[in-house]
Amino acid sequence: MDSDMVSARRSSDDNHFSVQSNGGSELKQPFLIGVAGGTASGKTTVCNMIISQLHDQRVILVNQDSFYHSLTDKQLQKVHEYNFDHPDAFDTELLLSCMETLSNGRAVSIPNYDFKRHQKIDHSRMVNPADVIILEGILVLHDSRVRDLMNMKIFVDTDSDVRLSRRIQRDTVERGRNIEYVLDQYAKYVKPSFEEFVLPSMKHADVIIPRGADNDVAIDLIVQHICTKLGQHNLCKIYPNVFVIYSTFQIKGMHTLVRDAKTTKHDFVFYADRLIRLVVEHGLGHLPFTEKQIITPTGSVYSGVVFCRRLCGVSVIRSGESMENALRACCKGIKIGKILIHREGKDGRQLIYEKLPADIASRHVLLLDPVLASGHSAVEAISVLLSKGVVESNIIFLNLISAPEGIHAVCKKFPRLKIVTSEIDVSLNKDLRVIPGMGEFGDRYFGTGV
Numbered sequence: 001m002d003s004d005m006v007s008a009r010r011s012s013d014d015n016h017f018s019v020q021s022n023g024g025s026e027l028k029q030p031f032l033i034g035v036a037g038g039t040a041s042g043k044t045t046v047c048n049m050i051i052s053q054l055h056d057q058r059v060i061l062v063n064q065d066s067f068y069h070s071l072t073d074k075q076l077q078k079v080h081e082y083n084f085d086h087p088d089a090f091d092t093e094l095l096l097s098c099m100e101t102l103s104n105g106r107a108v109s110i111p112n113y114d115f116k117r118h119q120k121i122d123h124s125r126m127v128n129p130a131d132v133i134i135l136e137g138i139l140v141l142h143d144s145r146v147r148d149l150m151n152m153k154i155f156v157d158t159d160s161d162v163r164l165s166r167r168i169q170r171d172t173v174e175r176g177r178n179i180e181y182v183l184d185q186y187a188k189y190v191k192p193s194f195e196e197f198v199l200p201s202m203k204h205a206d207v208i209i210p211r212g213a214d215n216d217v218a219i220d221l222i223v224q225h226i227c228t229k230l231g232q233h234n235l236c237k238i239y240p241n242v243f244v245i246y247s248t249f250q251i252k253g254m255h256t257l258v259r260d261a262k263t264t265k266h267d268f269v270f271y272a273d274r275l276i277r278l279v280v281e282h283g284l285g286h287l288p289f290t291e292k293q294i295i296t297p298t299g300s301v302y303s304g305v306v307f308c309r310r311l312c313g314v315s316v317i318r319s320g321e322s323m324e325n326a327l328r329a330c331c332k333g334i335k336i337g338k339i340l341i342h343r344e345g346k347d348g349r350q351l352i353y354e355k356l357p358a359d360i361a362s363r364h365v366l367l368l369d370p371v372l373a374s375g376h377s378a379v380e381a382i383s384v385l386l387s388k389g390v391v392e393s394n395i396i397f398l399n400l401i402s403a404p405e406g407i408h409a410v411c412k413k414f415p416r417l418k419i420v421t422s423e424i425d426v427s428l429n430k431d432l433r434v435i436p437g438m439g440e441f442g443d444r445y446f447g448t449g450v
């Protein structure tokens with residue numbers, strides 16, 4: 001077991017270890033962006049613009065060029081016959097291992113490449129981990145293993161005549177080439193490889209930037225997106241007890257449906273239920289469990305675990321009740337208490353009803369409310385639980401979306417409680433509604449809206 005991800009302690013009633021996971025899947029990883037495009041399309045220029053706009057973030061730029069194989073003496077003699085635009089010209093295994101090391105938050109040594117000598121330079125560059133890693137190069141979207149590491153894939157799409165004229169200019173001035181060689185290389189290798197490998201990789205891009213660095217609007221949008229993503233990462237960094245479930249396209253698709261104002265009540269309930277189930281399952285993964293060995297029907301020993309038994313759910317009426325079925329489906333016979341908080345004015349909250357299990361103080365509590373907005377109701381509900389003797393670190397607050405304001409309000413007051421959510425939204429508006437949000441959850445789920 002990795003000691004960073006799991007802590008173990010002896011339980012009081014027996015000789016087993018109980019193991020508390022801190023949610024290994026949420027280990028904070030850097031945001032990795034791939035930027036591909038034809039030669040001289042403006043990849044490096046676009047990357048530098050993104051980096052300068054992300055001024056208060058730690059960003060590093062890695063060039064695929066650094067991973068060119070050095071030419072042997074034999075290859076150097078026939079350099080005019082060498083295709084630098086073919087995927088085999090790169091040491092992709094080394095690139096993958098360097099990117100994986102950086103993604104895991106460790107420093108790595110990246111080779112330096114000399115375009116004049118077609119060789120790696122003796123001294124390499126030590127690169128420290130960062131919040132954002134940008135990997136730039138003609139073929140960074142070609143290999144699926146490299147693509148799979150990326151959180152965002154960009155393709156810079158610039159007219160080929162513009163690219164050729166820039167390439168002539170750059171290679172003659174900066175790379176010590178003569179114009180005949182540049183044109184010959186372009187016709188023989190650069191253009192055919194662009195058509196065979198680079199251009200087809202465009203279909204993997206999330207964002208295509210026409211006109212490269214001239215496209216300020218696209219670059220602004222990309223920077224905004226990265227900032228939003230980093231905002232979420234940062235909240236998880238500030239509060240280690242905030243866990244956002246691992247996002248997949250399935251989850252994104254469900255969010256798209258439940259957030260869409262046009263979605264019917266039937267579909268809203270269906271997809272909200274699916275998301276709730278995922279959040280509940282994820283939340284249960286944060287409960288302590290006890291190791292247990294059993295004998296299978298084949299007579300073999302299986303080392304497993306036993307679920308935590310002293311558990312209960314508490315739903316915040318009325319929206320939280322939508323999460324009860326998922327909890328019951330996962331935890332047979334679970335006790336579920338209720339809390340009703342009345343909203344007075346903009347931020348006033350008042351407890352008007354609670355019905356909780358008598359022995360709640362000795363239980364782990366899963367607090368259910370699908371939307372964490374300002375955090376006022378949540379703070380009130382958690383205060384009720386604490387007043388009943390529930391241990392703060394035994395509370396897991398489960399919701400579908402959280403506003404940063406609500407996370408700050410809850411985590412500052414209750415730093416030992418855990419929040420498990422499926423997405424962190426951008427902000428609250430002046431009416432304390434989550435933006436982009438999903439509207440009045442209770443009305444949409446129970447069909448009481450207009």
Ligand SMILES: Nc1ncnc2c1ncn2[C@@H]1O[C@H](COP(=O)(O)OP(=O)(O)O)[C@@H](O)[C@H]1O
Pocket residue numbers: 037038039040041042043044045046166167170211212213214
């Ligand atoms: N929008 C632009 N307008 C004018 N020149 C540009 C523009 N974008 C890039 N360049 C120039 O074109 C050349 C190639 O750009 P670069 O960003 O290095 O491309 P790449 O990394 O895709 O090969 C550089 O000399 C750069 O200064």
Ligand SMILES: Nc1ccn([C@@H]2O[C@H](COP(=O)(O)O)[C@@H](O)[C@H]2O)c(=O)n1
Pocket residue numbers: 038039040043065068084085114115116117118119137138190
């Ligand atoms: N020794 C080398 C290595 C590469 N090239 C060319 O560089 C191009 C990639 O760099 P960009 O900044 O233009 O993306 C690629 O098209 C290779 O042809 C080279 O000429 N010599």
Ligand SMILES: [Mg+2]
Pocket residue numbers: 043044
């Ligand atoms: Mg470049």
